[in-house]
Amino acid sequence: MASTPQHTGAPRPPLNVLLCAPRGFCAGVDRAVQIVELALERFGAPVYVRHEIVHNKFVVESLKAKGAVFIEELDEIPETDIDRPVVFSAHGVPKSVPEAARSRAMFYLDATCPLVSKVHKEAELHHRRGREIILIGHAGHPEVIGTMGQLPEGAVRLVETVEDARTFVPGGEKPLAWITQTTLSVDDTRAIVEVLTERFPDIVAPHKDDICYATTNRQEAVKAVAPMVDAMLVVGAPNSSNSQRLREVAERAGCPVSILVQRASDIPWHALPPLGRLGITAGASAPEVLVEEIIAAFAERYEVKVDSVRTAEETISFNLPRALRDMAAE
Known part of the structure; x- marks a missing residue:
């Protein structure tokens, strides 16, 4: 847990926060979360979700509060709820999963990016x-x-x-x-x-890079900011691959301290060096509200000035499944 700042009446030291941009939700994550929310709105609770829809505890818990039920395998869905929607996570599933869903006549929504x-x-x-x-x-x-x-x-x-x-x-x-x-x-x-x-000189490569645009863009933003700051905070979950990679990229780009935190309460204040400049980014499954929460935590201890460092513009969006598309347009 974060320690409580001591208010001594002394002026707070200045801190320049450099916000990496792009950061946070990518189009695939945004689509996946929308699918669960719209399914709940259209069909009511419960809506079952196989595996974490995205790797972020805050997102998962907020969807649970709205009526989503997270499971690891389809056989966890009781027979009494066999007609309830089930959503496959943004990470994708083996072919055996939709085959199993069809064999049980389940109504499923595929949120695979x-x-x-x-x-x-x-x-x-x-x-x-x-x-x-x-x-x-x-x-x-x-x-x-x-x-x-x-x-x-x-x-x-x-x-x-x-x-x-x-x-x-x-x-x-x-x-x-x-x-x-x-x-x-x-x-x-x-x-x-x-x-x-x-x-293997004749090995066949993808026509276009498989590493997604959002992963690439977030890493490039971190590379630009990391050499300019005393520490980098990456907002994301420990089991989020793209968030872990951002932490590693910051270290390799010359940032003295790079730490992954899930939210403000996880900030290891004791592990931070003396700060004049702090970089903040967020993995592709971390909502912006958690970034704002962390900036607010620093504002209790420092006189914070926030600047954005943008290295790319993102305008990509993905279509929702047909079963939900009309609803989203309303």
């Missing part, structure tokens, strides 16, 4: 063309589980590190192709791809 769906389609295309697929990503992450689950077991091989790329042994004589998780470090992924391309 369209950029994740693009990677799924790439994997299927490579498989149809007889290629062995390398997926660059983090083992156990829901997006990786969902992508590997689009194809038969063994069709997709996971590479997590440069060392994995150096020691990768193809399973046979098939041509190779690589795809990636959408929320990776741009620089780490580039290093892995360089090794794979050097070892």
Whole structure:
């Protein structure tokens, strides 16, 4: 918990907060949250959600308060609620999940980010063309589980590190192709791809980068701000891949202290250096209200001046599922 500031009557020290922009919600997260909220509005509670809709406790808890019920597997839905809507998370799911939902005549809404769906389609295309697929990503992450689950077991091989790329042994004589998780470090992924391309010059790359625009833009903003500040706070969840990557990017870009916090109550005041300039960013699943909460916490201790450092404009939005589209337009 955050400690209570001591009000001694002394003037508060000045603090220049540099807000990274873009930050926070991406189009895929915004769409996923909207799907749950509109489903609750149209169909009433409960609306079931398989896995966290996005990796953010604040978002999940606020949806729970509105009537969303979060589950890990479909068999947790009681037979008495089999006609209730179930939403698949933004990270994507293996093909076996919608197949199971159809077999039980469930009404489901797929909130998979369209950029994740693009990677799924790439994997299927490579498989149809007889290629062995390398997926660059983090083992156990829901997006990786969902992508590997689009194809038969063994069709997709996971590479997590440069060392994995150096020691990768193809399973046979098939041509190779690589795809990636959408929320990776741009620089780490580039290093892995360089090794794979050097070892396998004919390996097929994606037509367009799989790492999503929002991940790339947020990392670029952090790279611009990190060398200018005494510390960087990344607002996001510990299980959020893109938020963890932002923390790492800040460190590598020269920021002396880079810390991931979920909200203001998690700020480790004792671990912060003397501050003149503070950078703040937010992962793609962190709502802006949490950024504002953190700035307010610093304003209790410092005379805060906030400046925005913008490195890209974002205008992308994604269509809602047809079952909810008309409602959103009303």
